[in-house]
Amino acid sequence: MGWSTRQLAELTHTTIKAVRHYHDIGLLELPERASNGYKQYNVTHLVRLIQIKRLSELGVPLAQIAELGSADQDPEQAIRSLDAQLAATVERINRARAELATILRHRAPMHIPPEAAALSRTLSNTQHSLLTVYSTVFSEETMREFHEMVADPDPTEAELEALPADADDATIEQLAQRMLPVVHRRRVQYPRTVDPAADSPLGPDAALEAMAHAVTEFYNSAQLRVLQRLDALLAQPHDSDTEER
Template sequence: MAKKSWSTRQLAELAGTTVKTVRHYHRVGLLDEPERSRNGYKNYQVAHLMRLMQITRMRELGLSLAEIGAMGRADEDPDQALAMMDAKLAKTIERLQRIRAELAVFFKHRAPLGTPAPFESIAEALSERDRALITIYSQVFDSGALGDIRKLLGEHTDAEEELEQLPSDADDATVEALAYRLAPVIAGHQARFPWMAEPGKASSKGEKFALEGIVPAVAELYNAAQLRVLARTHEIIKKEHSAP
């Protein structure tokens, strides 16, 4: 009696998957190639169906193809397979719990999604410019520096508020006067948080990376008069620090 077998299409239909998927599993080495008949057609047996169903089930349980491949034949060592899946689920649960905790903070403070930690609690009160800056800072500075920036954003001085509102056509006298009011504020920040005098040192990715991230952003987000104030402010601070 001739040995019964299935074609690729029949195997895929029995397993509830597609011919394309079966062929992909062959390519990545998860499913053994079957023998072929004289006319060249593949002849799948029960073992192929069982393996395909096993792969399908493990995919449903959340394992990636790479993980399934690394696991080998799960039916030969079910304890190892179950332990791997349990460990993966534990990590997934931990990740989802962390995400839920972060979402709770967003809900509590009505912070826009995408607000980096630790700025969620003040995000609603920030200007559009500050929101853009903290997004960039979060990619440049380490967690300690971000915590310091968070503190300062909650302590805006009158001079800093005036800089925020300064029009682009402000005259030289206005720029100079504001720079002199702002200089002691910035110097105070630098005394309180020394890394602010050399911001590149607070970047885990290096000073060059920090400057390449911050400088273009500041140039785009501040108008011409504000940039003049900032430049003049740093000149004043540098001059005062270099004075005998």
């Protein structure tokens, strides 16, 4: 007496589709057919299907299950390898849960890096977007300094954020001049912000290109003119540079 495909699937709490898939990939041998043409599974098939299901529940990929049955496969080595993979998965899941807890605590958007979650309510949409881009191209150390800097905002930054596209030349010049000492001070306090792309894991060129695209897209024409003017002012000798000479 044997079992049909449906009966075998019910016995092992699996599905007919899964049984057929195991046949297709060679994990489960095809049974003989009865005189009526239907498959007839025996106890050997039942045991093998239970083994497959058990190993799959333990996290063994289907591609590796066949190897576990080979004569030259070291069971202990296979178990230790699987345990290491599961440990890495658990660590990844725990890290994700910790990040979600931080995001929930600060009621921050899910796409915000957890390091910036505490700041999320004080940041503008532009700042959110810029930090998201920066988090993909800057090193962890540089991003840490950026988060510290953003956590201590200066009023001129809010002025830049609110600057309309039709701001006149005088307004642009005045804002750039007011931002200049702020940037000089922050470069001393946060030295990595002087050249944030220098230690980018993607390389300085790729990081600079991403920064340029982001700033150009997220800032209006007047804001960009302020930043350009600020760069020009920063290129000029600073009082501290003159004193050192």
